[in-house]
Amino acid sequence: MPKETKNANHYSRLHLGLGVVIYSALLGVVVALIADCYEIGFKYLAIFWHEENNLLHYVPTWLLYGAGPFIAGPILYFIISRIPEKRAHNPADLITGIHIDNGRINALAALLTAMASAISIAFGFSVGYYAPTVQLGAGMGAIFHRLKWIRPAHAYISVGAGAAAAIAAIFHSPIGAVVFVHEVLFRFFSVRAFAPVTIAAVTAYVVSSELFDKVMFLEVAAHYRPDSPTYLVAALAGVLAAFVGMMMLRTILRLQQFNHQRQHSMSMQFFIASAVTALLIVAVPQVAGSSLQAMQGVLSGTQFSILMLLVIFVAKFLATSTAFGFGIPGGIFGPTLFIGATLGGVVADCMVLIAPSMASAHQIIIITTMAAMISAVLGSPIAMILIIVELTGDFHIISVVMLAVVMANVTAYRFMGTSSFFDIQLKSRGFDFDAGRDQLYAEHHGITDLISDSYVAIDENMTLAEVEHALIEAGKTAAYVVDEDGNMGGRVSLVDVEMAHKKGGEQQTLQAVIETDPPVLYRNTSLWQAIQLMSHSNNRCLAVIDGESNPKLLGVVYTQPLMTRYFAQLRSLRAEENVS
Template sequence: MFLALLVGAGAGGGAIVFRWLIRVFTLALSGHEDYAGLGPVPNAHVPGLGRWFVLLAPVVAGLLYGPLVHFFAREARGHGVPEVMFAVARRGGRIAPQVAAVKALASALCIGGGGSVGREGPIVQIGSALGSTIGRLVKVAESRMKVLVACGAAGGIAATFNAPLAGVFFAMELILRDFNTQSFGMVVIASVTAGVIGRAALGDEAFLKLPPFLVDHVAQYLLFALLGLLAGVVGVLFSRVLYLIEDVCDKWWRGPEWLRPAVGGILLGIVLLVLPEMYGVGYPVLGKSIAGHYAIGFLIVLLIGKMVATSLTIGIGGSGGVFAPSLFIGAMLGSAYGELAHQLMPGIAGQVGTYGLIGMGAVFAGAARAPITAVIIMFELTGEYTIILPLMAAIVLATGISHFLTGDTIYTLKLRRRGVDLDVPEHQGLLKSVTAAEVMEPLGEPLDRDTALLEAAGLLARAPHGQLPVVDAAGNYLGVVTARAAADALSDGEHDLVPVGGIVEQSESVRAGSNLEASLDALDSAAGTAIPVLDESGSRVLGWLSHQRVLATLSAAHQPAGSS
């Protein structure tokens, strides 16, 4: 409990510092506390550049945070939450202590320089790194370490968004992926502590100031349900666009990684020149869309623009979250949908802003597939309880359609692309992702088929697995010869000079690209302690695969980083 309090206090303080850094860098690089929503106005520091300063702001920011991330904490690149999920699921909750400071500076610079990303991913990673660092200092057990990481994530969300309940459920649903009483209690303590500190420093108002919304016609529930289904599709689309653009950036970039954010910042600057509403997190624009200040066509442009701008920011090596962009995209979708419904059915549709709010939660649910978090965080961010029923219905439908369309979320897809499946036990995932070629033992010198048995006997006596591969004059694999077969042939004293080609056996073998799960089946069927690993054509022998080698690989993967 004491450690949970300590982590919560640290996360709360970290959230305050992080928000201050964003404000400082945004003011320094744009000349305004929040440039989004102001339109194409000049930077107060360099008015002579006019609106063209947005071409330079991302480049300057990239020159600062690119080397910082590359040389001090590469895990600080990207949106942060997948890295925390991986640390909890696969590394015993261990996160490098420098990640907190690097992530705070890099994300604040990225957002301040126009990066179209959110602050929830960074604050989750900052709080989680603090929790992990405290856990390592006091040498807690691995199970407790994971809870402290979740406490840090919850505290960061609670303090930065004034949303302590959302912090708790975000940590339980996405980070720990488990609801047990003890963990829940500790995460609540951390979230409350961080929330109190955040409210003392940042105030106690709802994140978005909105007029009251009402559902005044029962037919609106059908419209909300349809919006939920559409939002689920858009949430999945956002995930796909994000990683598609990241792949394109990876494919075309050939320079040093530390320079990538600055060079890529030129492309981001062009997007900001066309759509200055994409600068930074964009909450002022989000608020205006819900208030009905934009036409349907422009709302669609903003929706597409946010997908592209966020994906480009991440693709060029930026640092920031995808939660706020998903809310932004949802608000544009919902507001456009509400405007259209109001034009087609003015007597039934009701207030346009209601659809914008529901779209926010539903798109996030479709992208992240965290329905409990989506419901709670929308309530806490807006203070709107009057639309809780249609909000819940739309979020559940968005989650369902997301399940139907894809097996991954916007967070887990990043890990699956690295070969990590959080839904599969660690050892099982490793068996499916690691190939025989990656863990095979050295082959040694194979026997030529014309080698005399007596000569081969001495080599077989020293062979680690009591067998050696046999090849022809061209080096093609023929099979194996075992020490037992050679001993039987030599026992009568008449076969000393007989070539080993005469006693070659066709043993079980695997191809180099076979995963360990398939290779274990072949090992179990083999008579010896190891089997040959062949190239994909089956003509060349490359090495040996043994049970000991597989077990050693699994043990090394399970060993926590930094332990002996």
């Protein structure tokens, strides 16, 4: 290669690399500013609504709490109705967009969901703002991608970088954000995406730290080095948290099934959720919204008695299950974190009652139970470990947190077959990631563009000699019986025709060799289904008909282009995981 060409290629790569760095940093800055303003906005609204202020001082506190969800309901209905699916989006939608639609997501739906979630939190629904933050960042990343600084085929990188930037800005967890994007959204480690995602996350973290007065998300009194008894209690707390998490997920699923069976409208679902939530937060105000202030009280270990912790735990469990069971937009991270905190508070108080010498481990047991609870519900154990450690700022607790998280994950997977709320949502929509990315992609892409019209169509009244001649002349090994309306009546192979012709001569009829029920594909057959059927049929091609109730012959699909498409898809998926 000439020296000038090498220099040009080197300059092109350098220019592209610098462009990606600038693009990622700029995305991080923009997302950080928007995400922090988003957080300030709904926190201010929540404070204005729930705390004493000059405008609402004459309204009884219980009435403010009780009226909040009913006021939010119509607003949520108005916003969610603008989303095509008539439901709030969540990380499961981002995952399917990344894996099925080449990284393309509905940015407007993501931003509307983030807006609706802010209303939900501010007016008292028991939802969190982690998932809405991911939606907000991903939506901004999708919009930013239109600048075309990153190749169109790499849209997933912009979505992931935006999500990581938003998490890092609001939760001050850049490491956890990068791992979360790869572990939950991408479901694979992408060398190509790692640099942009990391740069966006770190930039957002720095901008948020410098421009906004941030405090540690979870304030820990002092560093503590866990001892052997602490590890034992943490492991038991992890198992307990897993069972509580499974119970909550099953409760949510049952409520969703109840809505489906009763065919409740969106407005009816919001009304029921508002009524239940209003009753719960009037009785136990600590369960309203994201419960951040109450969580600090639980972490202190002195604000609530063990009986009060149990009451808050039950109320938050019911409020959260109701919100998600009836379709209220918001994230499940925050409520799960708080439920884990109250459960950990109960475990820690019992521990101190049994072994007073372990009083110094009180706070760490609460934190490890929180981490275990989140991991049991959301999965992604590595990301959850890092996020909890970054939220507390105490890396001394990482080993005990790891143990609790692993125990929770193993338990949840053993008894539910999954340890992720997102995976449950995905499976309910027909996306099973346990099968692998290649099968998932093939299951959700069709064969329509592989249908060929290069086949032999015959009439059932033709003689064996005529069919044999037609097949040999066309160079085909099979023909398809088609009536005057274009409907397929069966398949005839050249081998069968030749054998029948030699055996019976002109007296043998075509009907004797017609395979009336051959394996066929349909217009909506997936690439994966076609491969599976082709492998079992031992045929070079399969006929494609319009549908089970409509046997109109559309054409045939041959093995070679089918497998060529599949292997091209595999190469594309592998390319996402490597730099090219």
